Structures are given as C-alpha cells and as structure tokens.
Amino acid sequence: SQQGEEDPQALSIQEGENATMNCSYKTSINNLQWYRQNSGRGLVHLILIRSNEREKHSGRLRVTLDTSKKSSSLLITASRAADTASYFCATDESSYSGAGSYQLTFGKGTKLSVIP
Amino acid sequence: EAQVTQNPRYLITVTGKKLTVTCSQNMNHEYMSWYRQDPGLGLRQIYYSMNVEVTDKGDVPEGYKVSRKEKRNFPLILESPSPNQTSLYFCASSLYNSPLNTEAFFGQGTRLTVV
Numbered sequence: 001s002q003q004g005e006e007d008p009q010a011l012s013i014q015e016g017e018n019a020t021m022n023c024s025y026k027t028s029i030n031n032l033q034w035y036r037q038n039s040g041r042g043l044v045h046l047i048l049i050r051s052n053e054r055e056k057h058s059g060r061l062r063v064t065l066d067t068s069k070k071s072s073s074l075l076i077t078a079s080r081a082a083d084t085a086s087y088f089c090a091t092d093e094s095s096y097s098g099a100g101s102y103q104l105t106f107g108k109g110t111k112l113s114v115i116p
Numbered sequence: 117e118a119q120v121t122q123n124p125r126y127l128i129t130v131t132g133k134k135l136t137v138t139c140s141q142n143m144n145h146e147y148m149s150w151y152r153q154d155p156g157l158g159l160r161q162i163y164y165s166m167n168v169e170v171t172d173k174g175d176v177p178e179g180y181k182v183s184r185k186e187k188r189n190f191p192l193i194l195e196s197p198s199p200n201q202t203s204l205y206f207c208a209s210s211l212y213n214s215p216l217n218t219e220a221f222f223g224q225g226t227r228l229t230v231v
Contacts, residue, residue: 033219040225105175
C-alpha cells in the first residue's frame with residue numbers, strides 16, 4: 001500500500017531559489033526517509049528523520065517532521081541545476097506495527113526542475 | 117566499493133519466456149527487496165527478504181518469484197512474463213539491525229520490456 005504521498009507532483013524553479021516538497025503518510029512510523037532519483041537511475045538516500053525528531057539538516061537540505069499531522073517537508077536551499085531530479089519520501093509503517101516484518105514504502109515522488 | 121549490482125541493465129523478451137534478474141550486494145545486509153517503477157505509480161514493492169531463506173510478498177507480487185539462498189544474492193524470477201510486467205525494476209538492500217537503521221541502497225535498475 002502507498003504510504004508516503006508527495007506534494008506537489010512537479011515543481012519548477014529558478015536556480016538559487018529554495019524548493020519545498022511535502023510528504024504525508026497515514027499511520028505511525030519509526031522513521032521517514034527522503035531519496036533522490038536522477039532520471040532512470042537508482043535512488044540515492046538523502047536523509048533519515050526519526051519519529052522523535054522534529055527537524056534535521058544535511059548540507060543544503062532541511063527536513064521537518066510533524067507526527068501529529070503525519071507530514072514531512074524537504075527544503076532544498078539555494079537550488080542548483082544539478083538538483084534537478086525526482087524526490088521520494090519513504091516510511092516504514094509495518095515495522096512500527098510490530099508485525100515482525102518490515103516494508104519501506106515509497107510515495108510517487110515530486111519531480112523537481114531547476115532552471116539555470 | 118559498497119554497492120548493489122543488478123543484471124542485466126536492459127532486457128527485451130517475449131511473452132512467456134522465463135527470465136531471471138540478478139541482484140547482489142557486498143555490504144552484508146540482512147534486508148533485500150525488489151521494486152518496480154511505473155509512470156504515475158511511483159515505486160511499488162514486489163517482494164522482500166528479512167534474511168536468508170526468509171522472503172515475503174510486497175504490494176505487487178503476482179507473476180514474480182524470489183529466492184534468498186545466500187545473504188548477498190536476491191534474484192527476481194519471472195516464470196512467464198507478460199506485457200504488463202514491462203517496467204523499470206530496482207533491487208535494494210538495507211542493514212536492518214533496528215527499525216532506525218534502514219537506509220536503503222539501490223541498484224542502478226533493470227529496464228525490462230516484454231513484447
């Protein structure tokens with residue numbers, strides 16, 4: 001089942017601007033992760049935020065998590081043309097349920113275009 | 117270099133001809149999984165494995181088989197491929213020693229076309 005859902009589906013900005021993408025999920029989680037995918041390539045892990053964390057930074061990336069709203073946001077500051085990619089959030093709903101199994105479930109992604 | 121390796125990268129096959137996509141990781145990860153990616157549908161999990169000889173269905177397992185005889189390998193088998201299995205496939209692995217350590221490493225993908 002699709003857990004994380006990103007918003008917007010597509011985003012186009014000028015180089016130097018900030019880009020914000022949002023992710024909503026439905027059930028309780030242990031952590032939420034963000035990944036980047038360059039066209040047709042494998043996904044690359046960007047950042048993991050745990051359910052007891054509210055904000056995390058990594059370079060030009062800032063991730064927030066609001067468990068009361070079941071939502072997360074990814075902010076890319078001072079965007080560059082090289083940031084052009086699709087961005088996915090992923091959550092681990094099954095492991096939290098204690099069912100003894102684990103699934104990392106991805107949303108459909110936000111396609112970011114950064115125009116030079 | 118730590119990596120997940122899939123083969124082949126591209127494959128065109130005919131309906132009904134059995135095929136196997138291999139996946140191998142060199143990071144001693146317990147957890148491995150297969151996803152398919154289709155336009156507008158994002159990534160959907162096909163099968164996953166928590167450890168050797170332990171596999172389970174994901175969200176879209178129909179038409180696929182997997183095996184996990186060794187920790188490093190997790191092949192995806194299509195016994196009788198059909199055109200609706202045309203997709204981009206990804207293998208991923210994670211060091212799952214706690215729900216908090218679940219960063220996934222992805223292979224480069226296998227683009228499969230079934231005609």
